[in-house]
Amino acid sequence: MRQIKFLTLLVLTVLVTSCEDTFLSPDLNTGINADNYFTNDDEIATGVLNIYDGVQGVNAAKFTNNDLNHGVQVEFYVTEMRSDNTRTKSQEGEAAQFEFYNVQATNGIVLDNYRSYYNVIYRANLVLDNLGAASTGNAPKFEGEAKFLRAYAYFQLVRLFGDVPLIDKVIAPLDTQTAFTRVSSSEIYNLIVSDLETAVANLDDSGSNDQASKAAAEGLLAKVFLTLGRYGEAQSLCESIMDPSRGFVLESDFRDIFYSEDNDEVIFAVGYLAGSNDDSQNFSAEWLNAVGRTSGVNYVTLDAKASLDANGGSRAQYSYRNDITQPSQYQVVKYLPDGDTTLGIPVTSSDPTSAGNDWVVLRYADVVLMHVEAILAGAQETTSTNAIASFQLIRDRAGLTTPVTSITKEDLLEERRVELAFENQRFFDLVRMGVAQDVLSAFSNANGLGFSASDLLLPIPQAEIGLSNGVLTQNPGY
Amino acid sequence: MKQIIKNKKQIVKVAFIAFLVTIVGCEDNTLPAAGSIADLTPPEALFAFSQGIGSDDEWKTYSFANLSTGATDYSWDFGNGIMSTDFEPFTTFPGEGSFTVSLTSSDKLGVESTYSEVIEVLEPIAAVVPNPVLVNAEFVKLPKSSGSDCACSGWINKSLGDQGESSSGNGSDVVKFDNNEPDHIYQEFEVTPNADYTITIITQFKDPLNGTYPAELELRVLAGSGYINGYTPTYYTNTVDFPQDGYGYTTISQVETAANNIVLTPTNVLSNPSDDSYLTNTFRFNAGNNTSVALYIRGIGGDPTVGNFGYTSGDEEIRLDSVVIIAD
Numbered sequence: 168m169r170q171i172k173f174l175t176l177l178v179l180t181v182l183v184t185s186c187e188d189t190f191l192s193p194d195l196n197t198g199i200n201a202d203n204y205f206t207n208d209d210e211i212a213t214g215v216l217n218i219y220d221g222v223q224g225v226n227a228a229k230f231t232n233n234d235l236n237h238g239v240q241v242e243f244y245v246t247e248m249r250s251d252n253t254r255t256k257s258q259e260g261e262a263a264q265f266e267f268y269n270v271q272a273t274n275g276i277v278l279d280n281y282r283s284y285y286n287v288i289y290r291a292n293l294v295l296d297n298l299g300a301a302s303t304g305n306a307p308k309f310e311g312e313a314k315f316l317r318a319y320a321y322f323q324l325v326r327l328f329g330d331v332p333l334i335d336k337v338i339a340p341l342d343t344q345t346a347f348t349r350v351s352s353s354e355i356y357n358l359i360v361s362d363l364e365t366a367v368a369n370l371d372d373s374g375s376n377d378q379a380s381k382a383a384a385e386g387l388l389a390k391v392f393l394t395l396g397r398y399g400e401a402q403s404l405c406e407s408i409m410d411p412s413r414g415f416v417l418e419s420d421f422r423d424i425f426y427s428e429d430n431d432e433v434i435f436a437v438g439y440l441a442g443s444n445d446d447s448q449n450f451s452a453e454w455l456n457a458v459g460r461t462s463g464v465n466y467v468t469l470d471a472k473a474s475l476d477a478n479g480g481s482r483a484q485y486s487y488r489n490d491i492t493q494p495s496q497y498q499v500v501k502y503l504p505d506g507d508t509t510l511g512i513p514v515t516s517s518d519p520t521s522a523g524n525d526w527v528v529l530r531y532a533d534v535v536l537m538h539v540e541a542i543l544a545g546a547q548e549t550t551s552t553n554a555i556a557s558f559q560l561i562r563d564r565a566g567l568t569t570p571v572t573s574i575t576k577e578d579l580l581e582e583r584r585v586e587l588a589f590e591n592q593r594f595f596d597l598v599r600m601g602v603a604q605d606v607l608s609a610f611s612n613a614n615g616l617g618f619s620a621s622d623l624l625l626p627i628p629q630a631e632i633g634l635s636n637g638v639l640t641q642n643p644g645y
Numbered sequence: 646m647k648q649i650i651k652n653k654k655q656i657v658k659v660a661f662i663a664f665l666v667t668i669v670g671c672e673d674n675t676l677p678a679a680g681s682i683a684d685l686t687p688p689e690a691l692f693a694f695s696q697g698i699g700s701d702d703e704w705k706t707y708s709f710a711n712l713s714t715g716a717t718d719y720s721w722d723f724g725n726g727i728m729s730t731d732f733e734p735f736t737t738f739p740g741e742g743s744f745t746v747s748l749t750s751s752d753k754l755g756v757e758s759t760y761s762e763v764i765e766v767l768e769p770i771a772a773v774v775p776n777p778v779l780v781n782a783e784f785v786k787l788p789k790s791s792g793s794d795c796a797c798s799g800w801i802n803k804s805l806g807d808q809g810e811s812s813s814g815n816g817s818d819v820v821k822f823d824n825n826e827p828d829h830i831y832q833e834f835e836v837t838p839n840a841d842y843t844i845t846i847i848t849q850f851k852d853p854l855n856g857t858y859p860a861e862l863e864l865r866v867l868a869g870s871g872y873i874n875g876y877t878p879t880y881y882t883n884t885v886d887f888p889q890d891g892y893g894y895t896t897i898s899q900v901e902t903a904a905n906n907i908v909l910t911p912t913n914v915l916s917n918p919s920d921d922s923y924l925t926n927t928f929r930f931n932a933g934n935n936t937s938v939a940l941y942i943r944g945i946g947g948d949p950t951v952g953n954f955g956y957t958s959g960d961e962e963i964r965l966d967s968v969v970i971i972a973d
Contacts, residue, residue: 399838402934403870410904541934542839547698547769550973551839553931576698604695604708608733619733620693620710643691643712 205297208305214294215309218316219377221287223437228449228460228520233275236283239437239526240450242591243465244276245327245625250594251610252471252584256456256463256496268611268618272626272645280327281628284320285334291317292337311369314362315379315387319528321362322391325355326595329624329642333358347635349627356395363388372413376429377438377525382408382415386434386529389537394599402541408434408534409557415531417564422485424530425501426512434529441504441516441523451504451522456492458505458519466490467497470610471588479585480565484510486588499589502526527590535560536583539574540600548575561586576600598623619644688716690750690760696769704768706737709746716750716758724764738766774840774972779832779940780884782968784820786811787884796820798884802831804895806943806954814849815923815966822944822963824851824860827952829943830965833869833878833893836932841973844909844928844940847966850917860959861946862915866930867894869937871905878937894939897955907933914945923966929973940968 205211224238244265247253254266264270270277294313298306317335324331330349335358338345366384374380385404392401408415418424418432428436440446452459454466467487475483488507490496500507504522506514516522535557542554550573558574561582571578583596597603604620611618621644632639691712697703711719711733721729723736724744738744747761781787781799789798796811796818806829809820822828836842844864853859869878872893881887894900906913909928918924932938942965944958951957 399934402838406934544838546772548771549839550841551931552841553839553933575700601695602698604710604733605697608708621712623710643714 201293205300207300208302211294211297211301211305211309214290214297215312218287218290218294218313219437221283221290222316222319223439223446224283224448226444226447226449226521228452229444229447231460236286237279238283238287239528240448241276241279241283242323243450243589245280246591246594247465247589249622250597251468251607252588252593253465253499254468255461256466256490256493262461262464267616268607268622270622270626270645272629272632272641274626274628277625278628278630280625281324281631284324287320288317288334289337291320292335296337307369311366311384312379315366315370315384318359318362318366318384318391319387321355321359322387325352325359326394326598327625328627331355332639343635343638347631347638349640356391359391360388363391375438376433377436380435382413383435383529386534386537389534389541393537393540394595396545398541398544402538405534405538405541408531409538415534417531417535417560419564421482421564422510422512424527424532425485425524426515428525432531433525433527434531434534436525436527438525439523442518442521443523444521447516447521447523448526449520449522450526451502451516451524452519454499454502455505455519456490456496456498463490463496463498465499465589467499467589469497470614471584472497474581475585475588478567478581479588480562480567482565482585482588486585501589532561532564532586533592536579536586539579543574543576543579545601546576548573550574558582576602621645684752684754684756686715687756688750688752688758689714690716690748690758692746692748692760692762694746694762694764696766705740705766706735707764707766708735709733709748711748713748713750713758713760716752718751718753720749720751722747722749738764741766741768772837774837776972777834777836777842777970778880779834779968779970780882780887783817784965784967785818790885790888797830799881799887800830800832801887801889802829802892802894802941803890804892805829805831805897805900805941806956807952808889809965812964814964815847817966819849819964819966822860822862822942822958822965824944824960824962825858825947825951825957827943827954827957829941831892831894831939831941833880833937833939834970835878835880836869836935836938837972838932838934838936841929841931842970843973844930845969845971846926846928846942847923848915848926849921849923849964849966850915850919851961851963852921853917853919854960856960858947858959859917860944860961860963861917862963862965863943863945864909864913864915864928865900865941866907866909867900867939867941868905868907868933869893869935869939870933871899871902872937873899892939893937894941900941907931907935907938917961923964940970942968 222238224240225235227237248265255263261274264274291313298310301309330351332346332348333350333355363384367381370381372380372382385408389401389404416431418430424432439448449459453461453464456463475486485500487497488500490498502524503512504516504519506512515524538557539554542551543549554574555571558571580600584593597606603623607618624642626645627639627641693710694707697706721734723746725738727736744764745761746764747759749757749759751757784796786794786796787798788794797809797820801808806827809822809828809830812819812821873895876893907930909930915926944963945956946959947957949955
């Protein structure tokens with residue numbers, strides 16, 4: 168009996184001991200882990216860099232594992248190729264689901280985008296959760312950058328997928344409720360607006376244009392406000408960036424926006440380094456004829472070519488060109504890795520599959536046209552001289568100097584199409600201005616594609632729905 | 646007989662069995678077959694609509710976005726006599742009015758769901774920009790909130806200068822910017838953001854004295870975005886209600902901050918035309934991102950060390966007969 172009591176006590180003791188945290192997860196004092204890494208400014212700065220790295224994505228031509236996140240490098244598939252601007256050259260395979268408007272929930276590129284943006288959000292949350300380790304002098308800047316990038320990721324997600332899970336801190340692996348419960352778009356937008364307001368307050372314009380800045384945050388917030396119909400606030404933000412003291416201008420030569428990097432027109436770009444396996448991109452190669460891993464994607468539609476021919480002015484030649492190896496096809500001229508001697512475009516990368524062309528997220532011309540859109544304020548037409556002055560700036564650069572006397576919504580949409588062609592703006596422009604269904608169903612009917620209104624949102628990736636154990640719901644039409 | 650009875654019994658038995666079988670057979674029809682599962686995705690009808698955009702009659706045409714789930718077949722009734730079984734149809738309404746649009750979505754099990762919405766079809770009207778309302782724009786001698794009647798009633802902001810004085814000319818009362826005095830007029834009014842306006846003023850300059858300080862008349866349209874923090878303008882309708890101080894602009898430096906000034910074309914300063922008749926002058930401005938602005942006019946060109954405001958009018962007296970602002 169005594170022995171049993173003793174044994175019981177022993178077992179009980181062992182149990183109690185095993186319940187203590189350090190027994191199962193002892194503190195590592197020889198290695199670095201996520202719990203103990205962030206202790207000072209330098210370490211937080213690497214955490215911030217890590218967020219940019221997430222947006223930058225992995226070069227799929229250099230690291231071919233499909234499970235890697237490709238960040239902004241695969242964004243054109245789910246934006247430009249779902250609009251009337253581009254398509255695949257071969258018109259087959261998973262990538263062609265976008266142009267035919269028959270995207271499947273199992274589409275790997277959709278999953279890649281979804282996963283990439285949430286990975287960026289995770290990296291941002293990691294920095295934000297560890298801000299306490301930063302010095303008081305640097306913490307606001309770190310916070311501003313992390314929140315700018317988190318807002319950028321959520322703004323893409325909410326426009327591509329609609330209601331999505333809202334994760335504003337690092338969550339535990341088993342917190343499936345937070346990870347998979349879709350919350351309303353308006354709540355997502357609340358987070359985006361508050362993140363960008365913090366970024367506007369905390370950042371300045373002193374860094375290079377591949378770093379988050381005050382102007383980048385103001386510009387992105389202006390676009391968010393236009394999306395939400397908050398036109399007056401959008402106009403103020405545009406005018407803040409347009410104040411001459413801020414130093415942003417339109418490049419006089421349209422070509423220089425893309426081939427003379429770190430210029431005064433680009434407000435925010437995702438940086439890439441030519442020849443570097445870790446920091447280069449392959450989208451430039453994919454847009455060429457069988458230079459990348461595909462036979463050629465993001466090829467220009469005849470519809471976009473017609474727009475550029477009619478309204479592009481001097482921009483047209485630097486926007487698309489004939490594919491010399493397949494003369495019936497047209498390629499994008501922005502972001503060429505291997506140059507074009509006829510157009511005077513230099514070779515930017517000796518190996519086109521490790522290209523260094525930066526991806527332009529926001530440039531001054533976009534802000535100037537957003538200014539027009541804010542003044543139009545959802546109306547059908549405006550004759551405001553304030554709007555016309557901005558509109559004319561953009562047209563003058565393109566050599567279209569005939570004075571404009573009024574601007575309709577169609578005029579603005581067309582101007583944005585030719586100015587910002589192949590910069591992943593067109594699809595969101597159509598949706599934001601409320602004409603996506605009209606324009607895309609007409610385009611779809613004319614080309615025998617399968618557009619319906621539910622195609623304006625992508626499917627939630629089936630892989631995520633599977634992981635969620637039924638919590639994550641699918642969008643209509645999929 | 647026994648046999649018959651027996652047979653009868655048997656018949657009853659058979660009938661009973663048959664009856665049972667029939668009942669069971671009936672039940673079979675309503676019970677799920679072994680291995681079948683309930684319909685977890687019954688149809689749920691839903692649609693959204695958007696009005697056509699364009700210059701002609703495109704406003705009458707609506708397109709519909711089919712947001713139904715779990716359905717395979719669709720039946721639309723647009724309330725205008727037109728039906729459709731397309732997935733995403735268009736329809737054209739005869740004109741303005743209320744139309745009840747119904748979508749019935751069904752699946753191959755015959756389960757139906759109907760969603761209806763009333764659409765108010767309205768022809769979009771181009772927004773008309775109203776003309777701004779100015780009080781005492783003819784500068785008639787009217788009562789003030791305190792002090793004697795003045796042509797300047799409704800136009801006083803004591804933080805920005807001395808009040809213009811009453812006089813007469815051009816067949817009516819006028820307001821006067823005295824020589825060598827910091828006289829001004831100031832009034833806030835409502836505008837439509839980004840609308841274009843034309844200001845017309847009728848002025849008279851006394852003939853030039855060719856001294857050190859030739860008089861000039863300066864106009865400023867001050868942005869509402871530059872009002873002091875927390876200030877909300879009140880638009881009074883009677884001159885007696887206007888306070889004489891405490892407006893959105895409280896200092897000359899606030900007035901002279903470039904960002905607070907809306908650009909006036911062709912100029913914002915009138916020089917002496919060397920013609921002492923009443924002349925008409927026009928100026929244009931765009932309201933920018935403001936719902937309220939202030940018109941501020943003062944005489945300048947004088948010795949800035951005179952008076953309490955850092956500016957004075959020059960050597961010649963200037964009279965202002967009226968101000969008219971209209972939307973273009």
